[in-house]
Amino acid sequence: MATPSPSTPDRAASFGLVAEDYGRLRPAPPDEAIDWMLPEHPSDVLDLAAGAGTLTALLPSRVRQVHAVEPDDRMRAVLAGRLPGADVRAGTAESIPLPDACVDGVIVASAWHWFDTGRAVPEIARVLRPGGRLGIVWNGIDRSVDWVDRWSSGLGDHGGQPAPEGRVARRGELLRAALEAPDSPFGGLEHAVFTTTRRSTPAQTTALLGTYSRVILLPEAEREAHLARALDALCAELGIGPDDAFALPFRALAWRTTRR
Structure with a gap:
């Protein structure tokens, strides 16, 4: 079972403070990652802990019925x-407001680390049809690119960037522990990595940092100073101005498994 730290509730709820920016700035995983996580020919899919709908918005073209469950009122609004046709409900991974065996797929984007997996795993299995697919993805700026790592490392503990390889490995270990236990309702956990680039500017990229919980929860003056330093450092690293466009690399770390 996941054991949240004392600060986890505050951090998990912090995203609602920047809900509009989160919806505007956070990029969805690449199309290839979404297609890889979804089962073939799905009719009903749940985006669990859907946030501001960044990934949810890409599901209607792939799925007949989209369900989105999100605990934060501000993010859900x-x-x-953004998606007036979606079935949007208040709820959590530990208490999903859907009937048994009602969806072909469940997608979790950049949220699994907030779950109490001892309760969430059986609850996800409950709403999935037998043979249904659970897909889990973390998507963020690609720190395996040299210049990104230099820039991110220079920002210290509040860089807001995706974890280095050691922490990525630990995420995989946590997923295997939760989903491959002898009594797990899931089997055959698979892993894949997808990379892409998106057009951005240093100003937009720095604003994106402001949607990460460690940055959101900084005192206002400290947060503004941190983002200003991040902007100056990024412009210096790339040799461009705040509003000049460049290709920002992203990496999606994805896992999928099947309901027994």
């Missing part, structure tokens, strides 16, 4: 405004 942005999501509902």
Whole structure:
């Protein structure tokens, strides 16, 4: 079972403070990652802990019925405004407001680390049809690129960047522990990595840092100073101005498994 740290509730709830920016700035995983996680020909899919609907918005073209469950009222309001046709509900991974065996797929984007997996895993299995697919993905700026790592390392503990390889490995270990236990309702955990680039500017990239919980929870003056330093450092690293466009690399770390 995941054991949240004392600060986890505050950090998990912090995203609602920047719900509009989160919906505007956070990029979805690449199309290839989404297609890899979804089962073949799905009719109903749940985006669990859907946030502001960044990934949810890409599901209607792939799925007949999209369900989105999100605990934060502020994030859910942005999501509902973005996707008026989706079934958007208040709920958590530990208590999903859907009937048994009602979806072909469940997708979790950049949220699994907030779950109490001892309760969430059986609950996810409950709403999945037998043979249904669970897909889990973390998507963020690609720190395996040299210049990104130099820039991110220079920002210290509040860089807001995806974890280095050691922590990525630990995420895989946690997933295997939760989903490959002898009594798990899931089997055959698979892993894949997808990379892409998106057009951005240093100003937009720095604003993206402001949607990470460690940065959101900084005192206002400290947060503003940190983001200003991040902007100056990024411009210096790339040799461009704040509003000049460049190709920002992203990496999606994805896992998928099947309901027994």
